[in-house]
Amino acid sequence: MAKTIWVLVEIEDGRPARSSLEVLSKAAHLGRAEAIVLGSAAATVAPSLGEFGAEKVYVHADPTYDTYLTLPAVDTISDLLQRQQPDLLLFPTTYDVRDIAARLSARHNLGLITDATDLRYEGEHLEVTVPWGGENVVVATHPYQGTGIVLARPKAFSVERFEGRQAEIEQLSVTLRSESQQMKILDRVEVQSDGPALEDASIIVSGGRGLGKPENYHLVEELATVLGGAPGATRAIVDAGWLPYSYQIGQTGKTVKPTLYIACGISGAIQHLAGMKGSKYIIAINKDEHAPIFSVADLGIVGDVLTILPQLIEEVKRRKAQL
Amino acid sequence: MKIFVCVKQIPDPNTVESKLDPATKRLVRTGVSLVLDPGDETTIAAAIKLRDSLGNSELTAISMGPASAQEALRRALAMGVDRAILISDPALAGSDVLGTARTLAAALKRENPDLIFCSTESTDGYTGMVPGAIAEFLGLPQLTFAREITVEGSKAVIKRVTQTGYEVVESPLPAVVTIASGSFEAIYPTMKGIMSARKKPFSQLSLSDLGLESSQVGEAGAREQILSIGKAEARAAGQIIKDEGNAAEIIADFLQRHQLL
Ligand SMILES: Cc1cc2nc3c(=O)[nH]c(=O)nc-3n(C[C@H](O)[C@H](O)[C@H](O)COP(=O)(O)OP(=O)(O)OC[C@H]3O[C@@H](n4cnc5c(N)ncnc54)[C@H](O)[C@@H]3O)c2cc1C
Numbered sequence: 001m002a003k004t005i006w007v008l009v010e011i012e013d014g015r016p017a018r019s020s021l022e023v024l025s026k027a028a029h030l031g032r033a034e035a036i037v038l039g040s041a042a043a044t045v046a047p048s049l050g051e052f053g054a055e056k057v058y059v060h061a062d063p064t065y066d067t068y069l070t071l072p073a074v075d076t077i078s079d080l081l082q083r084q085q086p087d088l089l090l091f092p093t094t095y096d097v098r099d100i101a102a103r104l105s106a107r108h109n110l111g112l113i114t115d116a117t118d119l120r121y122e123g124e125h126l127e128v129t130v131p132w133g134g135e136n137v138v139v140a141t142h143p144y145q146g147t148g149i150v151l152a153r154p155k156a157f158s159v160e161r162f163e164g165r166q167a168e169i170e171q172l173s174v175t176l177r178s179e180s181q182q183m184k185i186l187d188r189v190e191v192q193s194d195g196p197a198l199e200d201a202s203i204i205v206s207g208g209r210g211l212g213k214p215e216n217y218h219l220v221e222e223l224a225t226v227l228g229g230a231p232g233a234t235r236a237i238v239d240a241g242w243l244p245y246s247y248q249i250g251q252t253g254k255t256v257k258p259t260l261y262i263a264c265g266i267s268g269a270i271q272h273l274a275g276m277k278g279s280k281y282i283i284a285i286n287k288d289e290h291a292p293i294f295s296v297a298d299l300g301i302v303g304d305v306l307t308i309l310p311q312l313i314e315e316v317k318r319r320k321a322q323l
Numbered sequence: 324m325k326i327f328v329c330v331k332q333i334p335d336p337n338t339v340e341s342k343l344d345p346a347t348k349r350l351v352r353t354g355v356s357l358v359l360d361p362g363d364e365t366t367i368a369a370a371i372k373l374r375d376s377l378g379n380s381e382l383t384a385i386s387m388g389p390a391s392a393q394e395a396l397r398r399a400l401a402m403g404v405d406r407a408i409l410i411s412d413p414a415l416a417g418s419d420v421l422g423t424a425r426t427l428a429a430a431l432k433r434e435n436p437d438l439i440f441c442s443t444e445s446t447d448g449y450t451g452m453v454p455g456a457i458a459e460f461l462g463l464p465q466l467t468f469a470r471e472i473t474v475e476g477s478k479a480v481i482k483r484v485t486q487t488g489y490e491v492v493e494s495p496l497p498a499v500v501t502i503a504s505g506s507f508e509a510i511y512p513t514m515k516g517i518m519s520a521r522k523k524p525f526s527q528l529s530l531s532d533l534g535l536e537s538s539q540v541g542e543a544g545a546r547e548q549i550l551s552i553g554k555a556e557a558r559a560a561g562q563i564i565k566d567e568g569n570a571a572e573i574i575a576d577f578l579q580r581h582q583l584l
């Protein structure tokens with residue numbers, strides 16, 4: 001029988017978040033995908049979800065979910081779980097969804113597999129692929145009957161269109177508990193950056209501590225600009241305060257999969273590789289020939305970023321002018 | 324105020340590539356150097372800072388792990404934590420997120436904490452799920468991914484990191500708070516700190532002290548199972564070239580060849 005898979009769909013700027021749609025598309029391939037969408041924009045987002053694979057959408061358009069973190073959503077999904085037992089909750093890995101998943105797991109004693117990059121059913125059995133350390137993968141499962149939770153790594157799946165699919169919409173009539181309105185968002189502050197968003201850029205030029213000092217980061221920005229890409233960073237220089245967190249790529253930052261990734265003065269720590277290893281082409285510039293970043297590079301240059309970057313910016317400009 | 328910080332001992336991420344034993348499917352902990360999770364060091368620094376600013380407060384570090392984990396707790400004490408609790412029991416081996424959180428929650432419950440600090444995620448497991456599960460087991464709110472925390476009266480307010488900036492979030496106490504790694508200056512233990520750590524209260528608990536059944540934790544209680552461990556698809560090794568003044572051209576050629584210009 002087809003497996004029923006629930007996907008919690010987050011809303012970003014009034015639209016379904018890309019990481020949610022990636023997971024929804026995957027769920028639609030695995031079985032019967034049902035979406036849950038909560039918050040004031042939920043009703044406007046819900047009808048479009050059929051096209052991304054949902055057969056059914058549970059909707060609760062209440063602004064409480066936008067103001068109070070985690071608990072209202074946990075309560076609502078818990079109520080739904082009392083009525084129905086899906087085979088799987090397949091959720092995107094975002095900070096908000098992670099918090100929700102952890103509590104659902106504890107409240108209902110549901111097994112939890114995180115950081116999945118693939119999953120499939122072998123007959124009745126779910127098999128989940130999870131990267132482990134630098135080079136290993138683990139295949140794991142929930143060895144029991146009943147609902148399990150899997151959190152998928154961003155960019156593990158691509159967003160697909162299911163032309164003409166229309167989702168049945170069910171409006172949830174839940175009363176939100178006042179005692180769950182505890183973690184209140186008082187303010188949201190955006191730290192804007194120019195250029196294309198890292199997640200969407202097809203070219204990323206990224207810098208690390210090898211740039212030496214914050215004033216040299218402009219070389220990374222300039223190369224990104226001439227290539228029409230976005231600048232990124234390692235955690236080392238984000239932690240050092242050179243740049244805001246939104247630039248950070250890696251395990252605790254963004255996962256990116258551009259066509260081209262240029263790593264400048266980056267050692268290639270496992271936590272950084274976790275966020276960019278999926279890039280189609282990787283070029284690395286590092287003065288240490290043993291830097292681990294070279295193990296994933298298609299083209300590795302052993303040299304000084306501070307000399308090479310200015311030359312490269314000029315060379316790219318020159319060749320672009322000739323095209 | 325009674326403040327707690329949950330910390331874990333892990334294989335040193337700077338020198339050890341963490342491995343799973345193909346037979347037991349557990350983390351290899353023997354013969355590798357073990358350290359206090361560097362993420363937890365940041366969290367301890369945040370907790371110490373808050374304790375000192377509040378005054379009249381006690382900070383306790385708590386860890387669930389094998390006997391060796393007392394080293395990690397000793398380091399926490401040397402950094403300035405006041406007291407340590409180690410929960411250690413053979414039945415806890417192989418615990419998953421729920422088993423770990425259930426155990427820590429049971430130990431924390433006995434202490435009536437006002438505030439429980441965790442790291443946003445551990446460096447070895449990085450599920451980031453234990454803190455939320457602890458909060459649920461204790462019926463407490465959770466404030467996650469904090470870069471800053473202030474406590475006013477019976478409320479905590481944090482700056483919570485988001486993809487595009489930050490949110491200001493408040494919650495009543497008691498609460499679980501998770502700290503984003505790197506957001507607080509590390510504290511290095513001084514000689515004096517290390518000496519005084521030996522005299523600080525250190526208690527050890529077993530499963531029966533917590534009133535938990537061995538079927539609820541450890542491998543017996545785990546809700547997930549590892550089926551196999553394999554090698555990830557390696558990227559084909561690329562070309563590595565030493566710059567002899569023509570690196571810019573070599574890179575530009577590569578870009579042109581792959582139509583990236
Ligand atoms: C829990 C946890 C999560 C983490 N998450 C992330 C994450 O999401 N993203 C992330 O990036 N990191 C993350 N890290 C940190 C990670 O382990 C590394 O510390 C970090 O990626 C290193 O950044 P870096 O490469 O800029 O600096 P370094 O490791 O210091 O590397 C600098 C490199 O620059 C080279 N260099 C120096 N000068 C020059 C020059 N003139 N020209 C060319 N090359 C030069 C050096 O040879 C060196 O290889 C995490 C760590 C932990 C513990």
Ligand SMILES: Nc1ncnc2c1ncn2[C@@H]1O[C@H](COP(=O)(O)O)[C@@H](O)[C@H]1O
Pocket residue numbers: 328329330331360362363385386387388423427440441442443444445446448449450451452453454
């Ligand atoms: N065995 C443990 N003992 C104490 N604290 C833990 C343990 N496991 C996880 N934690 C806490 O939960 C955080 C997140 O861990 P994880 O969910 O494994 O990524 C850690 O950084 C610790 O603060």
